[in-house]
Amino acid sequence: MLLFSLTHLLLIALAGSLHPRWSRPDLLFAVTVPAGFRHTPPGRALLRRYRVLGWAGTLLLAVAVILSSNQPQTTFALAVAGGAAVWLAAFLLSRRATLPSAVAPDSLRTASLAAPPDDVPGGILALLAPLLILAARALECALRWDEIPARFPIHWGLHGPDRWTAKTPQAVYGQFAAFALLSAVMLFLAWATVHRGRAGHRSRRIGAAGLMALGWLFALAFPPLEGMALSLPYAPFLLLGVTAVWLVAMVRSGWGTAPGGHPTANEHWRLGLFYWNPDDPALILEKRFGLGWTLNFAHPASWAVLAAVAGVPLLLHFAVS
Amino acid sequence: MPPLLSIDLHAPLPAYRQIVDAIRTHLVNGALQPGDLLPPVRRLAIDLGVHFNTVADAYRILAEEGWLDLKRRRGALVLARTAPRPIDPAVAASFARRLRELVAEVRAAGVTRPRILRELRLIAKGLES
DSSP states (O other): OHHHHHHHHHHHHHHHHHGGGGSOTTEETTEEOOTTGGGSHHHHHHHHHHHHHHHHHHHHHHHHHHHTTTSHHHHHHHHHHHHHHHHHHHHHHHHHHHGGGOOOOOOEEEEEOOOOOOOOTTHHHHHHHHHHHHHHHHHHHHHTGGGSOSEEEEEEETTEEEEEEEOOHHHHHHHHHHHHHHHHHHHHHHHHHHHSEESOHHHHHHHHHHHHHHHHHHHHHSSOOTTOTTOOSOHHHHHHHHHHHHHHHHHHHTTTTSTTOOOOOGGGEETTTEEOOTTOOOSEEEOSSSSSEEEBTTSHHHHHHHHHHHHHHHHHHHHHO | OOOEEEEETTSSSOHHHHHHHHHHHHHHHTSSOTTOEEOOHHHHHHHHTOOHHHHHHHHHHHHHTTSEEEETTTEEEEOOOOSOOOOOHHHHHHHHHHHHHHHHHHHHTTOOHHHHHHHHHHHHHHHHO
16 A cells, blocks of 8 residues: 555656647746746746655655554545645745746637537437436336345445445436436536537547546446346446546647637636636636636526535435445 | 738727728738638637727628628638729828828828838739739
């Protein structure tokens, strides 16, 4: 577990150290700066300071992880949560140091007047099908109730299932409800990425395709009930595989790294991480932090998405308690 | 290469007017042809980062001028605007005045006379062709 935890800590440190390369050239630590600023002496000094802070914190954390190696659960949590906290702190300190060099974003806005077909891949049927599949799976469970094992796995570790629950209607259908909610969130985000997202047409479709793949996967593979005809096996591996393919496709599409992206004002970014602009009609937009996208938290739909995401673990807890 | 639309949020001209002017220029120049479909109001508003009503107002003005047929959800269809419309006497009368005022404005802002002449010649050449 110690080696596993230290590996995670190292991976987080590498990601944290490399992350400034993933943002657009006119952004540094989520602050609008002149393009090429990061290659000037002040820009290089800020980057150096960020990496020194991050790696120094990581080294101290590695010592703490080694000292706590007799408590495996604490070791892993310390490595992952601590590693993320160290690099987040380095980011926030560097952001504050970068703000004096901020410039006003370009007031020029450009958009294409072409109108390519703007719909989620596969259309509305592909968007609604996962929820119908989940309903069909729930029906199958009701019809073949006796064939569900008296105890079935609900959590997997490195060496296979490590937690089980007894077969009860609450356990089975509570999980269906949780994954229906998760699937619905993914499908809504896919729809919103295409129709309420701000990015290139291709990037939006790739983003939506990945979210829809997750929505389909949550419907077909979770909860992974062995012996049921409509349940896909190897759910956790499928999830990892789909996510990996999606991330590669996102990087290749240039999401968040292309120069000349939509200029947003610094004052609309809380801590450089959370976007709040009631005058911006976009619900989903490029992160300033690097690869990926974020929600415009000035829109009520964003809070509905967060509430739904928070409801998933609550429903799962209710199902297996 | 599809035509692009650019607006400056800090310009004195309101955003909806800039959108009208930019699209009308593409229509007159032929960059947008009859049968072309412009993006739906929501898509263009999101891409530009302006309120939906800003784009809706611009499309409505262009529709009233006879350039666009507004399709719900699908966007705005560019119309063949070949039939000569009755010339608005007020527009014709104010044309020369507006042109003189514009030239005076840019000269006051420091744009040189050769530059202004060059632009006017380019416009005249475009009209002749």
